[in-house]
Amino acid sequence: MPCMGKSRSVTTWVSAISALVRLAAEMAASPPPDPTDPGAATTGPGPRVEAVELIRIAIPLVAPFRTSFGVQTQRDVLLIHLLGDSGEGWGECVAMGEPGYSSEYTEAAEQLIGQHLLPRLLARRRVSAAELGGVLESIRGHRMAKAALEMAWLDLELRVAGMSLADYLGAARTEVDCGVSVGIADTREQLLETVAGYLDDGYRRIKLKIEPGLDIERVRAVRERFGPGVVLQVDANAAYTLADAEHLGRLDELGLVLIEQPLPEEQLLGHAKLARRLTTPICLDESILSATVAAEAIEMGACSIVNIKPGRVGGYLEAKRIHDVCLALGAPVWCGGMLETGIGRAANLALAALPGFTLPGDTSASDRYFHEDITAPFVLHSGRLRVPTGPGLGVDVRREVVDALTTRRSLVRPG
Ligand code: NPQ
Ligand code: MG
Secondary structure, three states: OHHHHHHHHHHHHHHHHHHHHHHHHHHHHOOOOOOOOOOOOOOOOOOOEEEEEEEEEEEEEEEEEEEOOEEEEEEEEEEEEEEEOOEEEEEEEOOEOOOOOOOOEHHHHHHHHHHHHHHHHHOOOOOOHHHHHHHOOOOOOOHHHHHHHHHHHHHHHHHHHOOEHHHHHOOOOOEEEEOEEEOOOOOHHHHHHHHHHHHHHOOOOEEEEOEOOEOHHHHHHHHHHHOOOOOEEEEOOOOOOHHHHHHHHHHHHHOOOOEEOOOOOOOHHHHHHHHOOOOOOEEEOOOOOOHHHHHHHHHOOOOOEEEEOHHHHOOHHHHHHHHHHHHHHOOOEEEOOOOOOHHHHHHHHHHHOOOOEOOOEOOOOHHHOOOOOOOOOOOOEOOEEEOOOOOEOOOOOOHHHHHHHEEEEEEEOOO
C-alpha cells in the first residue's frame, strides 16, 4: 500500500510538473493579452511568411521639394511584399535615396533587410508583428528598415484577422485634419502662390520649410498676405545652431504654432536652452528616435510638442508608445510625413486617428506629391482625409503601376 501510494504520487507529480512546464512554455510563446497594449486584440501566433519581394520604385514628384538638406525631384522607395501561407502584406520604407534627413537611406535599408533582418525573422516558423521588435532588438538602429517590415507584417496579420490597423491601434476618429508641408521656394512670390493654392485646396495648416537666410522675411510675407487666421508653423530640419537663438526669436511675433527641429538631432540640451529663449513652442522631429527619447526630451524642456513619424522610430507600435507617453506628459503630438505612397499614407492615417493627435499633421492628399500613386489616391474632403476601414492597412496595391515604376526587384526566401 505505501509502495503503491508512493508510486502513484510520483506519477501524479511527474505529470503535474510536465503540465506546468508545458503551460510555462505556452505562456512564454504567447504572453497573456494586455488590454492597454496595441495588439491586445490578439491576432494569433503570427503569419507564416514563405517569401518576401523587395521592390524598388522611383516615383516622380509633382514638383521639386526643397528643404534645408537638399532638393528632391523623385521618391526612391523600397516596398516590402510579404507572401504568406494565408495572404499577402505590403510595407513601405520611408528612407530617402540619400542620407540627408537622417543617416538611413534606401540602398542601405534594402541591404540590411535582405542580409540581416529577414534572415532572423524567416528563421522562425511564425512571428507576430508584436514580436518583431524583440526578434530584431540585437540589431542596433536602422529604425526605418525595421519599421518597413513591421508595417508589412501588420498588414498581413491584420488582413488575416479581418481587422483594420486603425482599430488595432485604438483610433478615436474616422477622419483626420490635414496640413501640408511647403518646400523652400525660389522667390517670395512663388511661395505666396503655392500657399494660396494649398489654402484653396482646403488644407487646415501650413508648414513652411525654412533655412538660414530664407526664414523670417518669408514667414512674415505669408503671415501678412493670408492673415492671422492661417494656422502656420515652420520646419528647419536641423539647419540652425544655438548661436542663432536671437535671430530665431524674431519668429515669436509671427504667431506660429511651433518651430520644428531647429538644431541638429543630437542636441537635446541645445533645444532646451533655445526653448527658454523663445516663446514659439519647439517641436522635435529628427531627435525623437523612441518613446524613451520623447519622454526625456519633454522632461528636460527640449520640446513641448512631438512630430511622430512611425518610420523614424522603428514602426507603428513604437509610434503608439510615443503617443501614449506624450499624452501622459501633456505634450500634443501630430503625425509627420515622409512623402509616403498610398501604402504608408494609409498607415499614417490610422495612427493620426489616435486621441492624442490633436494638431493637424503632414498627412496630405496623394496629389500633393504624386500624379499617380500605387494605391487609389487619398483625396481631401473639407481639409480632412478619411481613415481607411478595410482589414490591414485598408488599401489595395495597383500592381501594374508598381511594375511600371520598378527599378529593381529581388526575392528573399527562408533558409
Ligand atoms: C520633415 N517631411 O518633416 C520631412 C522631411 C522630408 C513632409 O516635410 C523625400 C523623402 C523628400 C522624404 C523631403 C515633410 C523628403 C522627405 C523632406 C522627407 O522633416
Ligand atoms: Mg520635420
